[in-house]
Amino acid sequence: MKAIEVRDLKKYYREVKAVDGVTFDVEEGEFFGFLGPNGAGKSTTIRILTTLTRPTSGKAVVAGYDVVKDGKQVRSKIGLVSDKLILYDRLTVLENLLFFGRLYNMEKKTMMERAEELLTMLDLWERRNTQASKLSTGMKQKVNIARALLPRPEILFLDEPTIGLDPITTRKIRDFVKRLNEEGMTIVYTTHLLHEAETLCDRVAIINKGKIVALDTPRNLKRLFTEREVVEFELERPVEINLDCCRVLENVGNYYKVETTDLSRFVEELGKLPVKVRYIKSEEPSLEDIFVKIAGGE
Amino acid sequence: MKHTLHIAWKDLLFLLRSPGMMVAFLLFPIVMMLMLSYVFPNQTSQQMEGKIGVVSQDPAFSLMAKSENVIFYKSLEDLARGLMRGDVMVGVLVPQGFTKGFLTGEAKLKVIPNPKNPQMAVLMTQMIPNMMQSPSLSTGRRMDVELSGVDGGEFNYYDFTAPGLMAMIAILSVSTGLAAAITRERELGTLDGIMVAPISRGSIVVGKVLSQVARGLIQALLILGVSILFFNVQMVGSIWNVILLLILGTFSFIGIGVIVTAGMKSQETAQLMISMINFPMMFFSGVFFPVEQMPKFAHYVSKVLPLTYAADALRNVMILGAGLSEIWMDIVVLLGFAVVTSSLATVMFPRLVKD
Known part of the structure; x- marks a missing residue:
């Protein structure tokens, strides 16, 4: 019931x-x-x-x-x-x-x-x-x-x-x-x-x-409400990121913030780079973002 | 100074913004003045009207004083009943040996006022000694005329007002009390707590009504106690009849606050409306001044106010010792008021609690 x-x-x-x-x-x-x-x-x-x-x-x-x-x-x-x-x-x-x-x-x-x-x-x-x-x-x-x-x-x-x-x-x-x-x-x-x-x-x-x-x-x-996810990561040394599955939002030295539509593919590509990844964090969009999106526009 | 005016203007703006409040605000003083101008006795209504009821303990007097304006009663109880029914406007007790005393100049007379209109009896006590001074009678004779209740006690203005005051306090305190109690709980949010419990809506209303009736009753009985202890008010009739009438009186008007508050948009407007009903009621129900002294217009107003009936019945019980059989008319009218206002209030109650 x-x-x-x-x-x-x-x-x-x-x-x-x-x-x-x-x-x-x-x-x-x-x-x-x-x-x-x-x-x-x-x-x-x-x-x-x-x-x-x-x-x-x-x-x-x-x-x-x-x-x-x-x-x-x-x-x-x-x-x-x-x-x-x-x-x-x-x-x-x-x-x-x-x-x-x-x-x-x-x-x-x-x-x-x-x-x-x-x-x-x-x-x-x-x-x-x-x-x-x-x-x-x-x-x-x-x-x-x-x-x-x-x-x-x-x-x-x-x-x-x-x-x-x-x-x-x-x-x-x-x-x-x-x-x-x-x-x-x-x-x-x-x-x-x-x-x-x-x-x-x-x-x-x-x-x-x-x-x-x-x-x-x-x-x-x-x-449902997000097509992209934001990923932050740090590499051992700065390299140029030029992957087709992501877009660089921010880059200070060896710190990067990128936006991707396909998280698993991005991780795969990142592993292929000739540098070690020191730190990686996927910044999940909060309901806050979704909420503002719904309440505000549509 | 600038700020003072600024604040004052803001408060006045609130008044302007609520039309209901505005209307009541403007009407209140006008209606009050128009109505109150009718309360006070005017010259033409001050005539002696009606018959005089006499209880004579002096056979000689009974033989002499035969007149169409005089009705003889066998006992004080009969006289009391005559006063209650309105057969006579004032009562006179002629004691034994009155005629003898009259001749020797030592006569005593008791005037028993009609509680509805003690003014008449007061006039009598002043007129009778004056009549004695008429030229056909030799001067130097004295006559004691005193006001008295049917039980032989003294009678004063307070005897007249106390019963009405009791009824008034009981009725006025509940007329706003019920609605105020409900709106306050609604604003606090506690009403939701009661409404969300698995109890019937009826028991909420009845419970609140009971507490209001109890409050009105306690206040009225306090007045009764003070009246008897400090003002020597008479209590000839049964206390149970007094309590019954007080409860009926409160019930007769208990719904009015709910009706007005539910009908008005804001609590403030409702308060003003209720005082517009309450104030005239105080004056037109004959609590402070006998309705008989007022012009015809006031008589009609008094007929639609429950307080008139409650005060009248209470006076008959307390001063003349009336029993249920003598006040049943008042009881029926009060019950009528109670049924009408309570049913209207029950119908309007949902409007009061809904958001």
């Missing part, structure tokens, strides 16, 4: 086509990324999938239930973390978790055990009786994640969870989410940071102006 099935989903506001005919599937246990600039339709898609907004047309099935017809069943299977913290400032960390847990009909004992487990993992168990308002932004986001995970959702939606956080917390949160995924949880993760999608996701959907412009593994996406 697929975790999420979306068919020709649309959400039109008066003048804006926030989501304009989106179709995709998310496999169970997959780490699925949504990548796009601000206002591309990522958050609206997430809001439809989490039953917070009704689609204008199209179909979305989450955890086997239709988001419009069986909203309540969908809600019992999912967790949501967004950049807007879902926490009450005047409640303590633990009170927050227990309040939201109660909405899922959880027993007090189960909630306490789960809260301790999650807060310990997130290094927040000692702060459990602190009011949320007294926590740092990073800690708040961790509590927010614990809140979403308390009822053990099958699918976790994270809408730009690391926005505005320091690098250490960001890293921690990424590792934590990755671990959840490795333990079998389906993750839907939106971001406008490309390296984030690249390192975390099994598959990435690039969304722009309400439409999915590309959907594949980060590796395939790169291949």
Whole structure:
């Protein structure tokens, strides 16, 4: 069974086509990324999938239930973390978790055990009786994640969870989410940071102006959008490079930077040269380049 | 100085940029002035109208004072009922030995005000002694006339205002409270957390309504406590009827904030709209001044405000000791308001939470 099935989903506001005919599937246990600039339709898609907004047309099935017809069943299977913290400032960390847990009909004992487990993992168990308002932004986001995970959702939606956080917390949160995924949880993760999608996701959907412009593994996406690769290398002594499979971009002494359309042939040709290669590095194009290409032009 | 003007201009520009806000901003003072000018009593409406209800414990007086303007009641309870129904505008208690005392110049009389219009009773207490001074009677006779409640206690202006104030506090605090509570949670983002939980949307609204009703009720009961302890306000009727009426009063108006906020584009405009409803309501519901003293126009306005009915029923319960059978009309009207505003609010609720 697929975790999420979306068919020709649309959400039109008066003048804006926030989501304009989106179709995709998310496999169970997959780490699925949504990548796009601000206002591309990522958050609206997430809001439809989490039953917070009704689609204008199209179909979305989450955890086997239709988001419009069986909203309540969908809600019992999912967790949501967004950049807007879902926490009450005047409640303590633990009170927050227990309040939201109660909405899922959880027993007090189960909630306490789960809260301790999650807060310990997130290094927040000692702060459990602190009011949320007294926590740092990073800690708040961790509590927010614990809140979403308390009822053990099958699918976790994270809408730009690391926005505005320091690098250490960001890293921690990424590792934590990755671990959840490795333990079998389906993750839907939106971001406008490309390296984030690249390192975390099994598959990435690039969304722009309400439409999915590309959907594949980060590796395939790169291949799809780049015809050339850039290679840096150093030789023992400077020689003239005159190969038909590459074009020299830069040359300082024995350092070279070239562009090639056929990496394996280039390496072969390089080996035939009468000098030793001291150092070689293929500079893979990042999703960043692809992204700028898609978001900017086409 | 230049910067001061610059900042001021920016703030005014915000006002110009939101048409709804602009309209409300311009209308508010005009509507307020027009309406409030009707609140205060004008000369023509200050006449003595209606009949006088008399409870006589002096048989001699009963025989003498037969008039078409006077209705005799057997007991104070009957008189109270007559006042509630509006059969008589004011009550008079004639104690035993009144006629005898009248002749010797030591007469006592108690005037029982109609809580809807205590002004009438105040006028009576001033008029009766004056009548005694008329030339046909020998001078030098004194008559004590005092205001009194049906339970024999003193009656003051606060007896008249306290029940209305209680109803007003309860109603006004919820009229904005519910919508504010929802919009605040929406802006914070916590509403999403509740909405994404597997609970019905109805329980979210009802839960919020309950907390608002509880807040309104607590505030109203505080006023009741203060009124009784420090202002000697009477509490003739049952406290349970008072609580029932306060809850009904809050329910009758609880949806209004949701309706207005959902109908308006911005939270600010909605706030202004609600005060445009609330302010006239305070004055036209007869909380501070009896509606009877106001011109006809105000009577019609008062009829469409739930606070009028809540205040009226509370006064009848607290001052005249009315039971459910006497205030059922008010209860029906309040329930009507509650049903209409709540159903409208439920219909409009999705507009309030959607982004």
